[in-house]
Amino acid sequence: MLKEIDIILDEHEGAAREDLIPILQEIQENQGYISENAIVKVGDYLNLPTSKIYGVATFYNQFRFEPKGKHHIQVCRGTACHVLGSSTVLDQLEKHLKTKADQTTRDGMFSIEVVACIGACGLAPVICVDGEFYAKVTSDSIKEIVETYRNKID
Amino acid sequence: MNLNILVNNQPLTAEKGQTILEVLNKNGIKVPTLCHIKDMLPSGACRICLVEQRKTGKLVPSCSQPVEEGMDIITNSPKVNEARKTIIELLLSNHPDDCLYCSRNLNCELQTLSNNYHVRERQVRGVKNNHHLDLSSASIVRDPAKCILCGRCVRVCEETMGISAIDFINRGSNSVVGPAFNKGLNTSSCVNCGQCIVVCPTGALTEKSHIPELLEALNDPKKIVIVQHAPSISVSLAEEFGMETGKDINGIMNAALRKIGFDRVFDTSFSADLTIMEESAELIHRIVNGGVLPMITSCCPGWVKFAEEFYPEFLPHLSTCKSPQQMLGAIIKTHYATTTGINSEDIFSVSIMPCTAKKFEGQRAEMTSKGISNIDAVLTTRELAELIKLYEIDLHNIEPELADSPLGLRSSAGKLFASTGGVMEAAIRTAHYKLTGKELVKFKINEIRGTHGIKEATIKIGDLDLNVAVTSGLQNAKDLLAQVKEGRMDLHFIEIMACPGGCIGGGGQPINSDENALKARMKSIYSIDERESIKVSHKNPEIIDLYNEFLGKPLEEMSHHLLHTTYEERDVLK
Numbered sequence: 001m002l003k004e005i006d007i008i009l010d011e012h013e014g015a016a017r018e019d020l021i022p023i024l025q026e027i028q029e030n031q032g033y034i035s036e037n038a039i040v041k042v043g044d045y046l047n048l049p050t051s052k053i054y055g056v057a058t059f060y061n062q063f064r065f066e067p068k069g070k071h072h073i074q075v076c077r078g079t080a081c082h083v084l085g086s087s088t089v090l091d092q093l094e095k096h097l098k099t100k101a102d103q104t105t106r107d108g109m110f111s112i113e114v115v116a117c118i119g120a121c122g123l124a125p126v127i128c129v130d131g132e133f134y135a136k137v138t139s140d141s142i143k144e145i146v147e148t149y150r151n152k153i154d
Numbered sequence: 155m156n157l158n159i160l161v162n163n164q165p166l167t168a169e170k171g172q173t174i175l176e177v178l179n180k181n182g183i184k185v186p187t188l189c190h191i192k193d194m195l196p197s198g199a200c201r202i203c204l205v206e207q208r209k210t211g212k213l214v215p216s217c218s219q220p221v222e223e224g225m226d227i228i229t230n231s232p233k234v235n236e237a238r239k240t241i242i243e244l245l246l247s248n249h250p251d252d253c254l255y256c257s258r259n260l261n262c263e264l265q266t267l268s269n270n271y272h273v274r275e276r277q278v279r280g281v282k283n284n285h286h287l288d289l290s291s292a293s294i295v296r297d298p299a300k301c302i303l304c305g306r307c308v309r310v311c312e313e314t315m316g317i318s319a320i321d322f323i324n325r326g327s328n329s330v331v332g333p334a335f336n337k338g339l340n341t342s343s344c345v346n347c348g349q350c351i352v353v354c355p356t357g358a359l360t361e362k363s364h365i366p367e368l369l370e371a372l373n374d375p376k377k378i379v380i381v382q383h384a385p386s387i388s389v390s391l392a393e394e395f396g397m398e399t400g401k402d403i404n405g406i407m408n409a410a411l412r413k414i415g416f417d418r419v420f421d422t423s424f425s426a427d428l429t430i431m432e433e434s435a436e437l438i439h440r441i442v443n444g445g446v447l448p449m450i451t452s453c454c455p456g457w458v459k460f461a462e463e464f465y466p467e468f469l470p471h472l473s474t475c476k477s478p479q480q481m482l483g484a485i486i487k488t489h490y491a492t493t494t495g496i497n498s499e500d501i502f503s504v505s506i507m508p509c510t511a512k513k514f515e516g517q518r519a520e521m522t523s524k525g526i527s528n529i530d531a532v533l534t535t536r537e538l539a540e541l542i543k544l545y546e547i548d549l550h551n552i553e554p555e556l557a558d559s560p561l562g563l564r565s566s567a568g569k570l571f572a573s574t575g576g577v578m579e580a581a582i583r584t585a586h587y588k589l590t591g592k593e594l595v596k597f598k599i600n601e602i603r604g605t606h607g608i609k610e611a612t613i614k615i616g617d618l619d620l621n622v623a624v625t626s627g628l629q630n631a632k633d634l635l636a637q638v639k640e641g642r643m644d645l646h647f648i649e650i651m652a653c654p655g656g657c658i659g660g661g662g663q664p665i666n667s668d669e670n671a672l673k674a675r676m677k678s679i680y681s682i683d684e685r686e687s688i689k690v691s692h693k694n695p696e697i698i699d700l701y702n703e704f705l706g707k708p709l710e711e712m713s714h715h716l717l718h719t720t721y722e723e724r725d726v727l728k
Binding site (some may be wrong): 036039040043049050051052053054055058059060 | 221294312317318319320321323325332333334335336342343727728
């Protein structure tokens with residue numbers, strides 16, 4: 001894993017502080033999240049303090065700091081979904097999985113991400129699991145959806 | 155080019171490029187500020203400094219708006235006052251209501267503003283963020299719940315100190331100032347200098363108080379409580395009691411410390427003289443024997459930790475001398491204990507320092523002998539003021555007293571340690587004598603006095619042209635070290651102090667000391683040197699006695715064992 005970060009950094013030879021965000025994006029793309037090690041490495045490479053990099057990274061919603069779960073659930077909190085109760089959906093999901101938005105369950109099975117708008121307002125409220133969309137979800141239906149993923153055999 | 159502007163209907167002239175705030179301040183017109191730091195680029199974050207432009211009715215932040223010809227500004231219109239009041243109300247919306255229990259009570263910019271703008275009830279109720287108190291550092295306590303996100307600490311840490319141990323984390327109402335990964339300060343590159351504390355407008359950053367341990371020792375009949383005070387304390391304590399800034403109250407402070415119940419009162423300036431004896435001998439040794447040059451001073455614990463983290467390659471350049479605090483600490487628990495028949499375990503050794511990093515230094519593993527810390531508690535200037543207030547001692551009505559002897563008499567060279575350039579000046583005086591057998595003709599070295607960030611001088615000592623540099627503020631030190639790294643070879647000796655101005659500008663000094671306070675303290679130190687007769691460390695009779703009776707000669711076995719130390723590379727989150 002760490003080697004891959006080095007490879008990404010090597011591709012950015014001569015990079016400076018303005019390249020920080022693209023580098024972080026590539027690392028997240030590759031690793032699924034931004035680890036502490038990644039931040040330290042980027043800091044060494046760009047000669048930037050880790051506090052600064054962590055500050056920039058936490059400013060943006062797109063970066064996550066925990067590894068994704070085996071199944072990644074995106075909950076849309078856009079306007080249309082909000083009007084049709086997506087905050088309850090998120091609430092119920094957090095309770096059911098005993099974890100919080102932007103975090104991963106302890107068994108590493110599920111992670112929740114809040115997204116601003118998923119672009120499927122006609123189907124609100126929407127969640128998306130591993131790239132698969134689920135339309136007009138309810139407090140009950142999300143539990144079923146989650147359980148089918150839990151029992152899924154690869 | 156001069157510009158003509160109107161402020162509150164009064165014509166003023168301004169220079170092109172000045173901000174409105176600069177013009178207002180220059181003309182004695184007060185405008186509140188929170189995020190602004192003098193002589194730094196404006197950040198414009200807090201908006202409390204806004205003023206009204208009469209022509210457009212628009213509010214502009216005076217700290218970042220440049221003046222223009224014909225500007226017509228009102229600084230206290232109802233609109234301005236209402237806007238400022240709203241800003242304060244919003245800042246208070248998620249602020250804890252515990253002013254009475256806060257260490258910054260009556261000395262808090264938010265409290266003052268809230269009072270000045272007649273905020274009498276909570277108008278906005280914000281969601282309180284659940285932040286933890288960070289007690290991980292040996293020197294600094296971080297309470298993000300009280301933080302108003304002005305960013306002054308972040309900027310000082312980055313721009314003045316060149317460290318960036320802390321920064322803004324998250325966004326919007328979730329924002330918090332903290333080290334990388336929102337971990338404890340102890341994992342960060344923080345050097346404990348405390349410059350963040352002195353710029354913090356609220357109680358979000360404070361020193362780790364050692365007063366509870368001290369009170370316990372003072373009330374323990376078995377304990378012999380010994381105190382030493384640093385060279386800069388006597389010229390900065392007066393301000394805390396409404397006396398003239400920079401006034402030297404050394405004798406009054408000695409008397410007050412005895413009234414509080416300290417069994418012995420010693421002067422760290424004495425051990426500053428001791429440091430000079432060792433450090434000048436080390437410098438000569440390095441020059442004569444082709445040792446690592448330039449030698450760099452090691453009395454500043456902020457700089458030492460900074461070097462251990464960021465410049466491990468320079469560690470062989472650091473003088474191996476302990477700081478004056480630790481030298482005196484070591485002498486008190488060994489020689490002093492033996493000669494006075496006190497069991498060193500019964501001694502509680504306290505130092506009053508202008509510095510929060512000294513708290514860290516006192517706890518370093520290298521600073522113990524036989525498992526006993528040489529220094530048990532370190533109080534800042536501010537904590538000493540708290541202690542004096544706790545004991546209800548009226549500094550205006552007590553007679554000055556002398557420090558105890560031995561370990562209390564000092565030369566004015568030792569006193570110079572308080573100011574940037576002082577260690578250098580004192581070391582040169584003694585090195586000159588040791589190398590040539592003669593005293594300098596002129597003791598005062600003007601090139602290395604004053605508040606400049608980097609100062610250099612060449613001093614003729616016999617056939618040797620000694621090239622020295624003095625720097626304070628770690629960003630300046632970084633700039634100077636970069637020159638050495640790039641191959642600059644001429645320097646023999648460098649003095650580095652973490653805090654701008656040296657210890658008189660330390661992170662343990664009174665809150666919100668401005669440039670004038672710094673200059674007043676510096677002037678006071680120089681005038682002590684001017685009027686006193688023993689101006690060199692090697693003529694301090696108590697120092698001569700200590701070497702004759704106990705230490706032998708500088709750098710010899712006993713000195714080496716007690717007064718010198720080692721450094722190690724530190725792996726922290728940089």
